[in-house]
Amino acid sequence: MTDSHGIVVGYDGSDFSMQALEWAMDEAELRKLPLTVTHAWRWPYGEADEEARGHLRKAAEHVLYHGGDCARSCSTITDVAVDLYEGAAAERLVELSARAELVVVGSRGMGALARTVVGSVAGYVAAHARCPVIVVRGPGPIPVPRHRGAVVVGMTGHTPDAAIEFAFAEADIRRLPLVAVHAGHLQPMAWSAPMPLVPDTRAVTEAAEDDMLERLQPWQADHPTVSVRTYFVAASPKDALSDLSKEAALMVVGGARGHGRLGSVTASILQHAFCAVAVVPVLKENPPQAKAPLSASHASEG
Secondary structure (H helix, E strand, C coil): CCCCCEEEEECCCCHHHHHHHHHHHHHHHHHCCCEEEEEEECCCCCCCCHHHHHHHHHHHHHHHHHHHHHHHHCCCCCCEEEEEEECCHHHHHHHHHCCEEEEEEECCCCCHHHHHHHHHHHHHHHHHCCCCEEEECCCCCCCCCCCCCCEEEECCCCCCHHHHHHHHHHHHHHCCCEEEEEECEECCECCCCCCCCECCHHHHHHHHHHHHHHHHHHHHHHCCCCCEEEEEECCCHHHHHHHHCCCCCEEEEECCCECCECCHHHHHHHHHCCCEEEEECCCCCCCCCCCCCCCCEECCCC
16 A cells, blocks of 8 residues: 555445545546445444444444445455544544545435435535545445536635646546536626626626636636536525536536535535535635636635
């Protein structure tokens, strides 16, 4: 095993973690990186003798080794490691993220239960990880759905370069189109003093899409085979991105701006998206450069 954990995936034997494992295997194969399958366990009943704890540990080992065996037998990955940890799963995934290229975790789909699970594990990892995190969401065969949707990146004037770079890389290795979307409220324009403020919808839309194309140009040059579409929608970012996620393969958003604090749009997408969500962190030692605000609209944080 190399010094890097490569792709790290949390695995607990559930259908949801199996979906995450499938996605992680895809990433490891496409990126030609090692795969680390991790499983956390802990005794939940207070004091116990070593024999009782040993039985629980054996059960945890069985779950973990099953995940590792699945990765070895169902993929071409040559470097698969297993990691058994006694403690909180979220904390272990964050710890491993410091030496990983990507962390993949599962989610229990949509609905009220998903909000609880996202908040307790995936949400914590997304907010604290030192590398990008993909939260695999939604029902059905993942990561190969019936339709090959686009990679969608939500953009504002402050979207970190790392999120754009990650979105282009994913679109490139998966041979998918990239859709960059900016959502917000139209800025009204006054044509003359007596007239009411009326937004010039076409001008605003074109200005926003031109701004996005200009911002994306360096990465488009690095990934010339990726088909790129820019899209402005006059709606709340939360609603627009959630709606686009119904047809997307992957939604890419910026991560925590402060330690453990996700933006309201990112937190909402983690809870409500219909596709997998990639959260790309903004690391303190490499903060994003200040970007000029997109000229089209007032947008919420991402």
